[in-house]
Amino acid sequence: MSAHIPEGEVHPPKSHPPEERAEAWSSAAEAYDDFAEGATRHFAEDAVRLVRLRPGSRVLDVAAGTGVFTFAAARRGAEVLATDFSAGMIEAIGRKCAAQGLTTVKTAVMDGQALTVEDASFDVAASLFGLMFFPEHDRGLRELLRVLKPGGQAVVTTWAPPSRGEMFRLIGSAVMKALPNLPPPSKPPHWAALGDADDLRRRLLSVGFARAHVVSVTHVWTFESPEWLEQRLSSMSPASAGLFEAMNAAQRETFRRALIDDLRERQGEGPFAVTNEGLIAVGTKSSGT
Template identity: 35%
Template structure:
């Protein structure tokens, strides 16, 4: 089976700046909730795996002793390093690396996070095992996965928008055997050796003042859309983009609240 292109750094490198400027806004509520669930102590050392531009890492920095932020996309880490220098978050340490093969000692961290990272790992079993390995005994992990599209009005609207403009676009289909199923997510964590597992749905809500603002958020920082755009020439993309904007104009009322739902799993490494 061909590898999912989103499991490789290229698409994420290509959109790193836009992702930070546009998409991080939609992810920040989930990162904030993950920190609430983990509740790390001020003395804690934490690791943020598949950190992207550091959405969670930067939120964690003021409340803990040290944050290690790692991602396989060099451009994402470069963006985060610029932010660290600009903001003076000197307790954020960055690294380029694969979450399935972390180059950090065992039993190193008090808390570990992977926000929408493990879902793209080719070997999720290795990903969960590595999170467990680098945690100290008694340490807590929080990982997230998107819920099925039907549970997220924002994602449902965007899926229909892409289908309206991109010939042959295949919407994300329900996967009862994937991490979007809370029972599967809990089972994977238990199989890795975690205990005290809980999984909760959590929704972030957003409003957009115009169709243009929503389209900007939906397209500019999206790795899947970037891949779709790369498949056609500029003129063709402009035609497709216009069709999608027309769909949004007909089906979205500015100011309407839209939400996206994720599953947040909290688990602990046994003592």
């Protein structure tokens, strides 16, 4: 069966990691939305408060996913263009806009490393937990800078390094029980290159932002049960789906039990929660004066 490839959706060769594949994110869109509503939404609410965003501001959301930043900005009265290279994600945003009767949000399938929008056309350009997956981080940052009006602001969020993330530790320990012979990763994931606050600030300045600052924020992600979390994990991102595909049925069961037992041992009958640490970087374009 030949898949319909929507205009703008990016299909790199199969050799690319799953996080760089639009169709892998499209398959994850439904489960990802549950994660985003509980986890990344809190960072989006911080991000809209950290930039100069007013009613009528023109806002670009790059790698928008299911739209946490898009909707946070729209609630503040902004006119938003939500973009993502995954058609599945963009369709999810479209459905939410239709359900809410929202007319201030437009959507487009677009690669964040080659935005098909004009120079200097937005007051705010954002990429929350999205640009971190681009093969070339600086290319994504330069695109945000390019599309900003003079004095406009970009906001970018990433996760802190995996060693500081409770969720990564929880998953890592369950993986070690399921796959005890798996060698430890030889290098940190590509996205972790943006996980240091000082480096991230320097990176924004080096691509041409006139000013930049980075804040570290920790939020609690609450969920209804360990079983709920385990079910979502198998499909909520290309990386977690890949992990499940690499396990046979017995290994999956060991993983499942380890994750559930770990959470129940710590949190009994709940409420269940893990903390997520993220970095929020704000870059300001020169006003040209």
